[in-house]
Amino acid sequence: MKVAIMGAGLSGLTCAIMLERNGIKPVIFEKRRCVGDRFINSEAFLSILTRPVADPIQYFSDKYQLYLKPVSPITSLHLFSNKSKTVIEQPVGFINIRGRHRQSFEMQLAEQTSSNIHFHSKHTYEQLANEYSHVILATGDAEYAIRMNNYQESVSVTLKGATVKGHFDRYSVYIWLDHDLAPKGYSYLLPFSEKEANIVTAYPDWRKESNEEMNDRWLRFYERIRSHLNQSLKITDQFQITNYKIGICKQPRIGNTLFTGNCFGSIMPFLGFGQFDAILTGIYAAYDLIGYGSYHELTKPLRKSYQDSLALRRGMELLDNHHLDFIVRNFDRSIVQKLVKPSHLNPLSVLSQVIKPFVKQ
Numbered sequence: 477m478k479v480a481i482m483g484a485g486l487s488g489l490t491c492a493i494m495l496e497r498n499g500i501k502p503v504i505f506e507k508r509r510c511v512g513d514r515f516i517n518s519e520a521f522l523s524i525l526t527r528p529v530a531d532p533i534q535y536f537s538d539k540y541q542l543y544l545k546p547v548s549p550i551t552s553l554h555l556f557s558n559k560s561k562t563v564i565e566q567p568v569g570f571i572n573i574r575g576r577h578r579q580s581f582e583m584q585l586a587e588q589t590s591s592n593i594h595f596h597s598k599h600t601y602e603q604l605a606n607e608y609s610h611v612i613l614a615t616g617d618a619e620y621a622i623r624m625n626n627y628q629e630s631v632s633v634t635l636k637g638a639t640v641k642g643h644f645d646r647y648s649v650y651i652w653l654d655h656d657l658a659p660k661g662y663s664y665l666l667p668f669s670e671k672e673a674n675i676v677t678a679y680p681d682w683r684k685e686s687n688e689e690m691n692d693r694w695l696r697f698y699e700r701i702r703s704h705l706n707q708s709l710k711i712t713d714q715f716q717i718t719n720y721k722i723g724i725c726k727q728p729r730i731g732n733t734l735f736t737g738n739c740f741g742s743i744m745p746f747l748g749f750g751q752f753d754a755i756l757t758g759i760y761a762a763y764d765l766i767g768y769g770s771y772h773e774l775t776k777p778l779r780k781s782y783q784d785s786l787a788l789r790r791g792m793e794l795l796d797n798h799h800l801d802f803i804v805r806n807f808d809r810s811i812v813q814k815l816v817k818p819s820h821l822n823p824l825s826v827l828s829q830v831i832k833p834f835v836k837q
């Protein structure tokens with residue numbers, strides 16, 4: 477068996493690690509000049525989104541001997557709407573780093589890999605499919621799935637973010653649910669050290685927005701954060717991604733091509749979290765090639781949580797700022813608060829069953 481992995485990101489590297497452990501040495505093709513060669517940003521695991529797995533770091537380590545070090549656990553979550561605020565004080569997940577940072581998840585995975593990585597790769601999928609018996613598509617986007625008519629898009633998103641300098645509690649995350657800042661989306665601040673944090677606003681491209689409108693929105697968000705934190709928050713780096721596709725492949729495996737990570741549909745439409753499922757698809761794709769189970773069957777629960785997450789997204793799109801104020805103001809008494817509490821319930825699934833009859837997916 478000759479396996480090519482296209483993309484040295486979360487799912488591609490995880491797949492390589494699992495294959496190597498089982499005697500298959502894949503070749504990885506990465507278009508950039510090194511692993512993690514992109515802007516540095518902090519990302520998160522939120523346990524409310526990975527349940528029944530409450531602690532993804534422990535889960536990967538105990539179940540798959542895949543070791544990942546986050547930068548910190550999240551022990552308080554500050555939730556703001558346009559006019560209300562609440563704080564959730566309990567362990568809710570982890571913050572980790574991505575990109576060009578020595579502690580980024582992709583760097584940590586690369587250290588656990590011994591497969592050859594061809595950087596600056598210009599190989600196309602077609603070339604790899606010709607030369608190798610199996611191809612793992614792990615490019616972090618939907619390009620090839622779309623070309624192969626194997627992709628169903630649910631929503632496309634604009635993300636605008638920056639790295640800021642300031643004084644942060646590394647264990648606290650801030651989230652703004654406010655349509656003035658992110659229409660039908662959300663904005664957040666995730667610290668990755670006591671001195672640096674990422675601020676990001678993410679919202680669906682539900683209507684075309686001019687650059688001027690986008691910048692005005694961004695400035696409103698930046699001002700809001702500065703006033704909530706009472707800090708000047710100097711910007712040291714910035715990024716903008718438009719038309720970031722959230723969707724799912726129709727078939728996880730076509731012939732000997734397996735779609736992993738975002739090529740599979742690992743990003744959840746509700747809040748755009750994709751790391752957990754990206755890593756799982758890397759593991760499952762390797763398991764299929766090793767003969768531990770079919771990729772199609774192994775990924776069925778991920779498809780189900782994608783559909784649940786999509787129902788939540790459609791539900792979220794029906795809410796306006798008054799609803800969000802109400803939810804945040806009454807958070808302590810609400811069903812959402814009960815669902816956030818640690819349990820073996822999968823809150824996403826429970827909520828989506830309630831919402832599904834009222835939304836079009």
Ligand SMILES: Cc1cc2nc3c(=O)[nH]c(=O)nc-3n(C[C@H](O)[C@H](O)[C@H](O)COP(=O)(O)OP(=O)(O)OC[C@H]3O[C@@H](n4cnc5c(N)ncnc54)[C@H](O)[C@@H]3O)c2cc1C
Binds near residue numbers: 507512521720
């Ligand atoms: C700004 C932002 C914030 C996010 N925040 C969160 C978060 O907080 N929590 C969360 O869970 N998820 C988050 N996500 C989503 C998460 O990052 C992705 O779901 C996850 O990284 C997908 O993993 P992957 O393996 O599919 O792709 P990646 O990890 O992105 O890896 C893809 C790799 O393929 C390479 N590549 C691309 N094209 C080619 C090609 N043609 N040939 C060879 N190599 C190629 C790329 O250079 C890259 O190295 C965020 C995404 C963004 C953009």
